[in-house]
């Protein structure tokens with residue numbers, strides 16, 4: 001009679017090596033990727049190995065354990081720091097037309113931009129708040145697990161050619177001026193006007209391991225949860241729910257939803273087809 005394979009036997013050597021690699025990273029650096037979605041995580045590890053010129057996972061583990069700079073490079077690959085200004089124009093339109101008018105009725109507002117990467121989302125937020133007359137009453141907390149991307153974000157710089165490519169989405173999102181008007185140019189680089197960064201606090205925060213640090217009227221977390229498995233999405237959602245004031249708003253990415261949020265029934269969707277939700281209880 002043929003033996004039934006146990007789950008243990010079903011694991012490939014590569015599965016085992018990746019498990020050990022993630023365990024080693026967690027023990028050495030405290031970054032825990034064990035609940036990240038499998039397919040993108042594998043792609044990131046493979047891309048990082050090619051870039052580091054190592055051919056086996058065990059050799060890569062050795063490199064990571066002994067060379068902190070290789071860990072920092074992996075962080076950017078796993079975190080996928082791709083971003084842009086006014087990404088998902090429908091979301092920004094909804095924030096401008098349906099969320100900000102509510103926030104405007106408050107004496108002051110606290111906003112958390114979670115997984116802000118190199119800052120483009122925060123610059124977009126600052127510009128919309130300015131145009132809607134709310135910037136001076138707003139405090140923006142911009143966080144990411146990756147210190148390197150935060151260091152770039154803090155500078156507020158953006159190549160002029162890239163600004164031009166963002167203009168279309170800015171206008172679709174209801175922009176009232178032109179993006180270059182918010183940047184001072186030096187050569188081919190635009191620097192976001194200082195005033196638009198004065199109400200922003202940048203800080204490292206990891207959704208896997210860190211707790212809530214304030215309460216917020218609006219949390220923007222776009223294109224981060226898609227890289228998490230359901231269990232980790234659940235954790236993040238609990239954190240968001242606890243961190244939102246009653247009647248606060250949560251904006252997710254176009255491909256993200258409340259499907260894994262234990263508190264999904266405690267929100268209502270602000271606009272059909274857009275992942276912006278309001279906490280109702």
Ligand SMILES: C[S@@+](CC[C@H](N)C(=O)[O-])C[C@H]1O[C@@H](n2cnc3c(N)ncnc32)[C@H](O)[C@@H]1O
Pocket residue numbers: 075078079080081082083084087114115116117118121143144145146149205206207208221222223224253
């Ligand atoms: C694809 S970018 C999204 C950037 C921006 N929110 C947007 O939509 O354009 C994902 C960001 O999430 C960050 N990230 C990934 N895992 C995280 C975690 N556990 N805690 C905090 N940030 C995380 C990454 O470092 C990266 O900057």
